[in-house]
Amino acid sequence: MVYAADLHLHSHFARGTSGKLTFDNMAAWAKLKGIDLLASPDFTHPAWFEETRRKLRERGDGTYELNGVRFVLGAEINCAGGQGGRNRRVHVLAFAPSLDAAAGINSALEPRGALHADGRPTIRATPRELVHLLLDVDPRCFVIPAHAWTPWFGVYGSKSGFDSLEECFGDAWERVPAIETGLSSDPAMNWRVPELDDRAIVSFSDAHSLPKMGRELTYFRGGLDYDGLLDSLRTQNIAHTVEFFPEEGKYHHSGHRKCGVSLSPAEVSEGNGRCPKCGRALTIGVLQRVHDLGRRDAGARRGDDGFTRSDNGRPPFRSMVALELIIAESLGVGVKTKKVRTAYETLVSMLGSEMSALMEAPIADIEAAAGDRVAEGVDRVRKGRVQVVPGFDGQYGTVRIWGGHSPRGQERSPLPTDH
Ligand SMILES: [Zn+2]
Ligand SMILES: [Zn+2]
Incomplete structure (x- = not known):
């Protein structure tokens, strides 16, 4: 089977997150979004761990x-160790x-x-x-x-x-089946790194609030259970991932935010890594x-169907x-207007979930639910016909579907590129 998974989430006990991140709300939003498997996050937090025991059925x-x-x-x-x-x-x-x-991990971390x-x-x-500490508790634990x-x-x-990563993980490197791209990189960028050839490249949301759940996602193939998930990671048995345009992430370009330099x-390299305004x-x-x-080059091609594929079967x-x-x-x-909320709710209820509206539903069905302008917007995004301004130094980048960017805005090239 193929299932959608978001395995980087947080509870309301993590710093900087919404108070609405409870189990009931997360389950409700997973259905709206069309996500089958979530991380029950923050198991290291004592109060949330108790809630996990109470709320979830084993x-x-x-x-x-x-x-x-x-x-x-x-x-x-957050691993804070000198190395x-x-x-x-x-x-x-x-x-x-x-x-x-x-529970064993928590005792060992305490x-x-x-x-x-x-x-x-x-x-x-x-x-x-x-990694060693986790494996001592249970050999089926893994990290990403x-x-x-x-x-x-x-x-x-x-x-x-x-x-x-080999330098970082040493003899534990074999036990790291995957890495998460984060918002500012996409798989094609990661395909350039040889040591990642035999690791899965996965994407999750790192959502700090409910609406952001699933903003990046991985569609796994295989059994929807713990061993099935680990096996899919180890064998890269992944149907595809859903990504931000990496330029949209907060750290895509280098820069200096105070000076507005990106x-x-x-x-x-021209400026030797220094800010050209303040030095x-x-x-x-x-x-x-x-x-x-x-x-090396990414070896990536974007097809007419909106998917980017690698030359060697990633x-x-x-x-x-x-x-x-x-x-x-x-x-x-x-974004926060009633008009948007209403159209969103109509689309999701008519088409089953946000993911199906975004990626699967026929454009004619989107038009029927939300009008021709929204339908064209979805069609343009599916085809990658957007303009981007890269994020830098903590400032999110922007994506525009109909232009209207400053002169720095650029029609996105058909392939992820460095230059
Ligand atoms: Zn983090
Ligand atoms: Zn500066």
Whole structure:
């Protein structure tokens, strides 16, 4: 079977997240969105762990259930350990096959960090030490480096990351089946890195509020249970992933936000990594890191069906824009308006889910539900006919369907590119 999974989520106990991130709400939104499997996040948080026990029904196959939505136990951990003579801060997603295993992990982590302080706890351990600690509790645990390329907290990040995952994980590298692209990179960028050839490239939302769930997604093939999921990761048995246009992410370009300076790799090397306005060091973005660590071309082609495929059979992906943004721009109104909410609800109820409206429904059906302008908006996004202005230094990039960008806005080239 093929199922949609969002395995990077947070509860309301994680810092900076919405108070509405409860189990009941997450299950309801998963249905609206069309997501089959969610991470039951933040299992390291004592209060949320108790809620997990109380709310979810254990199925005995490593997944849990609430109102027809499946969950797998996950947590995001900030690994804060010195390595190679530097302070490192690396976020990884950790997964456990049972509540007993999760409880065991929590006991092992307790002496290394304040688990109750944040649903995304800071733990005194390197990523390698964390993997060993998890495997000592249960050999079926696994980790996925989160938003792998972001400057802060990304395993490949410019601020405290590594130049290679093998260097980061050492003898635990074999136990890392996948990496998460994060919003600012897409699979084609990751295909450039040889050490990732035998790892799955996955995408999840890292949503801090309900509407953002599923903004990036992975459609897995195989059995929808814990062992099936791990097997699909290990064998890259993935139908496809759904991505942001990577330019939209907050750290795609390098730059200096205070000065409004946003630079491509060629422009970064021209200025020796300094801000051309104030001379300070730039925040080196994701595109630059891929440029530095990528050893070859992506070997990627975008087809007429909107999917980008690799020359050597990696799982394909497609780039999407959130449905409410498409509606808002198509109707020329703000995202938070009643008009957008109404059109969104009509589309979702007539077409089954947000994902089916975005990616599967015939354009004629979208027109019937929400008018020709929204239908054309969806069609343009499906075909990748959008204009982008890359994000940089913490500022989100923008995507426009009908133009209207500043001169820096550019028609997106048909392939993800460096230049
Ligand atoms: Zn994170
Ligand atoms: Zn500056």
